[in-house]
Amino acid sequence: MAVRLPASPSVAEKLMLAMVASSDAPLLLLDGDLRVIAASNSFGRAFQVDAAGASGRSVFELGAGEWDVPKLHSLLSATASGQAAIEAYEIDLKGAGRETRRLVIKAQKLEYGDAEVTRVLMTVSDVTDARIAERLKEDMLHEKAVLLQEVQHRVANSLQIIASVLLQSARNVKSDETRTHLNDAHNRVMSIATLQRQLASSRLGDVELHPYFTQLCQSLGASMIRDHNQQSIEVSGDNSRVSADVSVSLGLIVTELVINALKHAFPEDRPGKIMVDYQSHGPNWTLCVSDDGIGMHSAPAAATPGLGTSIVEALARQLHASVRVADRKPGTAVSIVHVQIAAVDSADGQVPERAV
Numbered sequence: 001m002a003v004r005l006p007a008s009p010s011v012a013e014k015l016m017l018a019m020v021a022s023s024d025a026p027l028l029l030l031d032g033d034l035r036v037i038a039a040s041n042s043f044g045r046a047f048q049v050d051a052a053g054a055s056g057r058s059v060f061e062l063g064a065g066e067w068d069v070p071k072l073h074s075l076l077s078a079t080a081s082g083q084a085a086i087e088a089y090e091i092d093l094k095g096a097g098r099e100t101r102r103l104v105i106k107a108q109k110l111e112y113g114d115a116e117v118t119r120v121l122m123t124v125s126d127v128t129d130a131r132i133a134e135r136l137k138e139d140m141l142h143e144k145a146v147l148l149q150e151v152q153h154r155v156a157n158s159l160q161i162i163a164s165v166l167l168q169s170a171r172n173v174k175s176d177e178t179r180t181h182l183n184d185a186h187n188r189v190m191s192i193a194t195l196q197r198q199l200a201s202s203r204l205g206d207v208e209l210h211p212y213f214t215q216l217c218q219s220l221g222a223s224m225i226r227d228h229n230q231q232s233i234e235v236s237g238d239n240s241r242v243s244a245d246v247s248v249s250l251g252l253i254v255t256e257l258v259i260n261a262l263k264h265a266f267p268e269d270r271p272g273k274i275m276v277d278y279q280s281h282g283p284n285w286t287l288c289v290s291d292d293g294i295g296m297h298s299a300p301a302a303a304t305p306g307l308g309t310s311i312v313e314a315l316a317r318q319l320h321a322s323v324r325v326a327d328r329k330p331g332t333a334v335s336i337v338h339v340q341i342a343a344v345d346s347a348d349g350q351v352p353e354r355a356v
């Protein structure tokens, strides 16, 4: 411990000096002229300063003069005169033959019932390693984000290529049925490719549904609607965001239901409109795809649910939602409804279902 003791230090003063000396945090106790009264041993070790020899010297003369920083002068003087306290001031300490250290300095004038004698406590934290670690972490996070975008970009490109191959094959085949299947497969792949593009542009890793559904329906309309004056697709809804997982399922459901409406609701190119709507209230949400076409019961193959129906049902189950089909007269509305019910014990002691 380095101390400049008064002629006959009191027990209280000795205790105070012993506390400074034993502090694990590097600190200095200064007088009103910014001379060292005591330096903790940890300060001496951390900054290669002779703690014993520090006593009585100006703080700016410590070491090889590396503490003689103009900003530290003005800040410590302002603290000693009571004008300001250094909350947290960062300086670079350039020691001869040592790498530069980034320090956080805190200084405060001690209030201890003697207005005549000024005492300033200066604590020093070496944050060099913490700053390096922070920078490393930031660099790694940035690298991860770039890699993720790169992967998403590549996946989107690959899906685009697969979709193009399917479309090309659909154009070349002779059988109408095979062409329809290939076109549907193309649209299903496009639905995922659209989602990939949305994910690539989202920094949060989640997906805003309205723009996603809008893009999805534009791509479905572009490949399936022959006359845009006859049929159109409209998207409405709130500004819900969902996780990538949920958006995959919702996107595929929209794809199936819009394809169904375009394929079955408007035979002989009759005019009509398809509406896609998503609304959420807390944990509850409803996705509805409706049309003003001929209605499901009038469709020729009404009795035979195809692959589309099983895809929609499986995805709805995955989302803990139920599928409700309504005859709109005119048209059909298919709603995917997720209702979360709070578990409250009913009178007969049975716990009701949580999600329908």
Ligand SMILES: Nc1ncnc2c1ncn2[C@@H]1O[C@H](COP(=O)(O)OP(=O)(O)OP(=O)(O)O)[C@@H](O)[C@H]1O
Pocket (backbone or CB within 6 Å): 184, 260, 261, 263, 264, 265, 291, 293, 294, 295, 296, 297, 299, 300, 301, 302, 303, 304, 305, 306, 307, 308, 309, 310, 332
């Ligand atoms: N919006 C709609 N308007 C009129 N009929 C519909 C509508 N949606 C579905 N249908 C009828 O329901 C049937 C079953 O639909 P589903 O999606 O399961 O099979 P699909 O569309 O025929 O074949 P897939 O989906 O496997 O390509 C359809 O064949 C059609 O007759």
Ligand SMILES: [Mg+2]
Pocket (backbone or CB within 6 Å): 256, 259, 260, 306, 307, 308, 309
């Ligand atoms: Mg279908």
